[in-house]
Amino acid sequence: MLLFELLIGLLLGGAILTALADRIGAPYPVLLALAGTALAVSPIEVPGIRLDPDLALTLFVAPVILDAAFDASPRDLRENWLPVSSLVLVAVALTIAAVALVARWLVPGMPWSAAIALGAVVSPPDPVSATAILGRLSPPRRLVVILEGEGLLNDVSALLVYRLAVGAALGTAFTASHAVPLFLANSLGSVALGWVLARLYLLVTARITDLSISVVTQFVATFAVWIVAEKLGVSTVLTIVVYALILARLTPTHLNAEVRRGSLAVWEVAVYVLNALAFILIGLQLQDIGDAIPGGVARYAAFGVAILGTVIAVRLAWTFTYNVLARLVERFALPAERRTPALRSYKSALVVGWCGMRGLLTLATALALPFDGAFANPEIRDLVIVAAFAVVLGTLVIQGLTLGPLLRWLDLGDDGRALQERAVARQEATRAALRSLDGNQEPEAAILRKEYAVVLQDDAMRHLRPKVFGRLRMAAIAAERDVLLSLRRDRRIGDDAYRDVEEELDWAEGNARRRGRAVRPLDGKDGAAG
Template identity: 85%
Template sequence: MALFELLIALLLGGAVLTALAHRIGAPYPVLLALAGTALAISPVNVPGIRLDPDLALTLFVAPVILDAAFDTSPRDLRENWVPVTGLVLIAVALTIAAVSVVARALVPEMPWSVAVALGAVVSPPDPVSATAILGRLSPPRRLVVILEGEGLLNDVSALLIYRLAVAAAVGTALTAGHAVPLFLLNSLGSVALGWALARLYLLLAGRITDLAISVVTQFVATFAVWIIAEKLQVSTVLTIVVYALVLARRITSLQKAEVRRGSLAVWEVAVYVLNALAFILVGLQLQDIGDAIPGGVTRYIGFGLAVLATVIAVRLAWTFTYNAIARMVERFALPPERRTPTARSYKSALVVGWCGMRGLLTLATALALPFDGAFANAEHRDLVIVAAFSVVLGTLVIQGLTLGPLLARLGLGDDGRGTLERDVARQETTRAAIASLDGVDEPEAAMLRKEYSVVLQDEALRHLRPKVFGRLRMAAIAAERDTLMRLRRERAIGEDAYRDVEEELDWAEGNARRRGRALRLPDGDDGGRR
């Protein structure tokens, strides 16, 4: 019962802190992690919650990665495969090498296998952190694609090296010569498994028409995919990513609209709850770390800060180096009309370099270290854990809190590509609807033509004075709501009619708000009703 009460309190605290973060313009994972840390070091007696590493990765990371991958555009990933690959492979390798050297310099008696394992633990930016923080900001679309692609794929290289280093540390006969074939087998096996499991799920999805059963099946299938990949010792994250990408392209035609809408709503809430709990629990792990280390964490702070500085510096060095090389290649290998100076600007390099937040993935892999072999030395294992926590908290606080102001200072905002593509999609689909009525003479067809023509006219008017249009639309919806509630109060309509029309107004308001956000309208510009 105490654990249940603590979880309820954590969820309530997470909701309050998220609301506060939205009000002050800070990423909510930062406040949640700081709150967990404050609870861990406070004199208040907080029941210990120990994260089982395997359970943490499965419960918290699997559904969040699937949710992020489901919304990922394969087209955008293909367009930006070079920078994404550079971050996934080269930046990770450079970070592992640099952290290993620094760790050995500070602790000469630390075996190389432990130092490399530390580097692999702290090298990959966490996809959960990146998704949660970037969701509150509006950077250029290309930067979002690069960072989300990196977050989804970087475990392939980092966790492979982690496995090799841990195997070497415990004395398993596994050498670096196995790395290349193991990497290829791991990657290809993950892709094949993700594709096969997605196709298997698609055979089932079309037969499920009940919303509740569909949502339960989706979550069960997500965890099952992760567990199967783990049992087969392939990349769990890459398997989930491929699984989600295949589903996203094909499942729409198999699901009913009501099931799809309900599923999206449930997933949005579930992913938020998992994020909130995960980041608070990351902070609470400091309690376990402090208890495990003789004399407390204080004497390990210097080591943790050195690793944190190394992680940040190496990433920045790589992004600026890549940027300089890309600009040089464009200058000498591409005609002027194909060059992209804005995309290759040093401002973009700085933002990508600064988006290196670590999170649950780093802490879970550190806590998953074995207790035998080179890790039988408690000091070495504890140093890795403290360094991992320092990098997680340091990057979340330092980079997470300053990322928004940095984007504003550099003048890097949404480039409008997404808005433009949405407008094109709306206009073309509406024209297709009108064309489908050609040759139909029924009165109903004439009414539908008029309705769709009004939609096209709305799209044109919305771009003339978008703020005025948005305000008037929200005010009109508010008037509809007032009338609907008056009719219910006067008992002119019953609850069934009220709920049906209310749902229609909810969809209309949600659509208006989404368009308003795409046009960057202020939240208060909504006709006085939220």
Template identity: 55%
Template sequence: MEVFEVVIALLLGGAALAAVARRIGAPYPALVALAGAALALIPGVPTLVLDPELALALFVAPVLVDAAFDASPRDLRTNWRAVTSLALGAVVLTVAVVAVVARLLVPGMPWAAAVALGAIVAPPDAAAATTVLKALRPPHRLLVILEGESLFNDASALLIYRLAVGAMLTGTLSGWTVVPMLLIVTVGSVVLALVLSRLTLAVSARITDVSTAVVVQFCSTFGVWILAEQLHLSGIITLVVYAMAASRRAAEVVPARIRIPAWAVWEVAVFVLNVLAFILVGFQLRSISERVTGAAGARYALVTAAVCAAVIVARMAWVTGAAAFSRWRCRPHPDGTPGPRDPVALSAGAAAVVGWCGMRGTVTLAAALALPTGAHGGAEFPYRDLIIVTAFGVVLGTLVLQGLTLRPLMLRLGLEDDGSVGHEVRLARVETLRAALAAAEACPEAETAALVRHRYALQLSRAEAAVSIPAGPVDHDGQDADEAVVRAATRAERRRLVALRADGTIGDAAFQRVEEELDWAELDWARVVQAGAREEE
């Protein structure tokens, strides 16, 4: 019960810290990381060691699926150079720099263990950065690059991690077998993902119960990971391709009444997993701090600080260097003719932001926790305590240093939204409403047909006014009046419903059903009257 009580208390604390983070405009993982560090200093904190085989599946699989499901293949194709550069070049450079730094400071550390440390701290977590960036409305390209990088750098870093851990435990790694193995693993993972996505969608199309659908979604996520691992494929690549493939047809298969609550459940689950990762590291840091004191503790602190500085410098050097090279390649020719055009080349300011968005997070913690513990008769991974402390120190250092200064940096550089997504949203509204109005007009007359057609015609006229440049400014007074009508009507309905329950006219069962209907109706009408205003703010 002691561990359970601590976990429950810290989950509540994590929720409170997330609220504080939203208020001050900081990424919530930064504050949760501080809480995890404080946990290691509290006397009497229990020791809890997670099964290494469970760590990656539990913490990485749902986070990856949640991110990959929202990824845009079109935008990734447009920005493939920048995404590939970060997912491969920046990761390899970081692994190499960290491995060299670790070997210089700890000469006794085997190269395989040093490379494993580099792979653990190499992949940044885009969620922390985009939490801040989305509130500041930066150019959409920056979000695409960071989110795309986060998907694929996990795959590249954890692939290096698996090779290094395997080499450390077996003592052998043949370069002639690595390349063919990587090709087989990559192709096999993609094929498996495509097959499983079709199978999962076929099953989901037959589920109408919300609870069952959400449970199947989570079980499918872990099932895909487990099957890929059992087949000795890459769970990371399989899950990324699986989620991206499933998302293309999910809108046609999954109804809205399942999709809306499922989104909420996934958001909560990812938040809980992030908090739990910091809690588990805090548990382990407590036991490590009891074993490491004096000179050993000072060496741990030195290695942690040096590796944290190395990952920050390596990323900044790669991003700014790659962006500068891209701009140099696109420079005008000596005769004045334009150079090659690169529409997605990063400016110096954009490169500085992308380089500074190097906060580490859940994947780094999960990879550190997944190192072999020596239980069940196996060998403990060399320098495991040092690697866990260093990994958490890098996560804490990058989240606090970069996470808390990202907002001032963005405001200083003045990077603003280019409006591309807003324009596409307005265009999509017009086209979908035209299709809806045409379908409504083709239906036979019914008692509510005129009301339905009038509603779609009203939405269409507003959407056309928003998307048409010559149409002039939006009538905010009219929108405010419509919103006031909706609020007044909804309040009246709710007051009357509460009164009916209070005087005993209806029971709680009827109250809850009508209240749910009013909730959906309020959301629906509020979306109608606020859609145009939200895009113009």
């Protein structure tokens, strides 16, 4: 019962801190992690909650990864495959090497296998952290694609090195000739498994039309995919990513509109709850980490800060180096009409370099280290865990809190591409609906033609004065609600009719708010967006 009460308290605290984060403009994962840390070091008696690494990765990472991958765009990832690949492969490799060298320099007695394992633990930016923080900001779409793509794929390289390093720490010999085939087999196996399991899921659930059953099967299948990938020894994250990408392409023909709307709403709440618990629990792990350190706190802290500085510096160095190389290649190898200097700006390099937040993935892999081999020495294992915690908390606080101000200072906002594409999609879909009514002389068809013509005019007018349009639409919906309440109060309609119309108004208001946010001008003024 005590654990249940603690979880309820954490969720309530998470909701309050999220509301506070919205008010002060800070990413909510930062406040949650700081709150967990404050609880861990406070005199208040907080029951210890140990994060089982395997359970933490399955419970917290699998659904969030699937949710992020489901919304990812394969087209955008293909367009930006080079910068994404450079972060997934080169940045991870450089970070592992630099961290291992710094760790060995500071602690000469640390075995190379343990130092490389530490580098692999702290090298991949956490997909949960990136998704949670970027979702509250409005950076250029291309930067979002690069960072989300990195978050979805970087475990393929980092966790492979982690497994090899831990194996070496336990006495298993390996060479580059073994690592390369293993990397290829791991990647190809993950892609194949994700594709097969997605097809199997769609085949098994093809006849499910009930919302509750559909949502339950979605969550069960997500955890099952992760567990199967883990049992087969392939990349769990890459398997989930491929699985989600396949589902995203085929689900529109697989689910009816009611089930799809309900599923999206449930997933949005579930992902938030998992994120809130995960980041608070990250801070609470300081209890166990502090208990594990017998003494020499300053030495452990200095080691953690040194690793944190190395991680941040290496990522920034690589993003600027890549930027310079890309500019040189573009200048000397591409014709003038194909050059895109705006996408190679040093501002973009700085933002990508600063978006290196680590999170649950780093802490869980650190806590999953064995207790034998090179890690039989408790000092070595504790140093790795302390460094991992320092990198997680440090990047969340330092980079997470300053990312919004940095974007504003650099004047980097949404480039409007997604807005333009949404407008094209709505207009073309509406024109297709009008064409389907051509030649139909029924009175109902005439009414529908007028309705669709208004929708087209609505989209055209919306971009002229979006704030005015949004204010008038919300006022109209509020008037409808007042009349609806009055009708129920006067007993002219019953509760069934009230709830049906109320649901229609809820959808209209949600659509109005969403589209209003989408067309908000970057300069905050009324007028055409972009």
